[in-house]
Amino acid sequence: MAVSRVALVTGGGRGIGRATSLLLARRGLAVAVHYHTGEANAREVVQRIEEGGGRAACFAADLAEPAGCRALVEAVGRSLGEVLVLVHNAGEMKDCPVEEMTDEEWERALSLHLGAAFRLSRACLPAMKRAGWGRIIALSSQAAFTGSARHAQYAAGKAGLHGFAYSLAKEVGPVGITVNLVAPGRIETEMVLDRSAGRMEEWMAQTPLKRLGKPEEVASAVAFLASEEASYITGATLHVNGGQLMS
Numbered sequence: 001m002a003v004s005r006v007a008l009v010t011g012g013g014r015g016i017g018r019a020t021s022l023l024l025a026r027r028g029l030a031v032a033v034h035y036h037t038g039e040a041n042a043r044e045v046v047q048r049i050e051e052g053g054g055r056a057a058c059f060a061a062d063l064a065e066p067a068g069c070r071a072l073v074e075a076v077g078r079s080l081g082e083v084l085v086l087v088h089n090a091g092e093m094k095d096c097p098v099e100e101m102t103d104e105e106w107e108r109a110l111s112l113h114l115g116a117a118f119r120l121s122r123a124c125l126p127a128m129k130r131a132g133w134g135r136i137i138a139l140s141s142q143a144a145f146t147g148s149a150r151h152a153q154y155a156a157g158k159a160g161l162h163g164f165a166y167s168l169a170k171e172v173g174p175v176g177i178t179v180n181l182v183a184p185g186r187i188e189t190e191m192v193l194d195r196s197a198g199r200m201e202e203w204m205a206q207t208p209l210k211r212l213g214k215p216e217e218v219a220s221a222v223a224f225l226a227s228e229e230a231s232y233i234t235g236a237t238l239h240v241n242g243g244q245l246m247s
């Protein structure tokens, strides 16, 4: 029996990460479901994957802390096998105007969104190179393109991901590794629902498809980029936003 490739999904216990973990497992990958505070969520995802006949395990790490990234990739390697599909999905959106933002908040957001993409990729690259095959997919955001008032730290981290991903795509393309981004619009997860009160009318006016997206609709874009069907796509950004951003 062929050994399944291993995917690491950061923030894989809820929202977009949860939908991505479940879909990648249905596509036959072994899935490392990473979590930070939501152990019960991650365990539930692992249980669902195992009940469906798949292979999965969950792993804890604070990815805003630099040491967490390498330790996470090594732990997955020991338990499930070397990571050949990295989905850097973990993210956090805190509301704060620039004038009131502390250095710590700024550094932490950049570390989680951008620094972790660099550190996780660096830790995964040796195995991907040995395999001559790898997929790195990071979750960006429309905010990288439009900005977002009270979320400068978040938007800056996401915007930085583009420069990082395009550069890495050039470095590792020759050895069979693709690096891409998925940039969601407003998707029905805690991150957006927590901020939706009184704003739906305004949001729908900005969205040609007139609804929020579903986590599964982002997961399908991630799974496509992780698949063989996407073998000639690298350094690309796939927008999943109901038409909110057209450029």
Ligand SMILES: NC(=O)c1ccc[n+]([C@@H]2O[C@H](COP(=O)([O-])OP(=O)(O)OC[C@H]3O[C@@H](n4cnc5c(N)ncnc54)[C@H](OP(=O)(O)O)[C@@H]3O)[C@@H](O)[C@H]2O)c1
Binding pocket: 010, 011, 012, 013, 014, 015, 016, 017, 034, 035, 036, 037, 038, 039, 061, 062, 063, 064, 088, 089, 090, 091, 092, 112, 139, 140, 141, 142, 183, 184, 185, 186, 187, 188, 189, 190, 191, 192
């Ligand atoms: N929802 C949207 O509309 C939208 C739009 C654009 C971009 N995105 C991006 O899509 C990704 C997923 O978003 P979502 O809406 O599914 O978010 P979510 O439901 O709020 O989940 C966020 C995930 O990130 C993890 N996380 C947060 N802080 C972490 C830390 N310090 N270290 C490690 N993990 C951490 C959480 O883990 P625990 O629960 O275990 O703590 C959770 O699994 C994010 O990168 C987000 O920026 C989302």
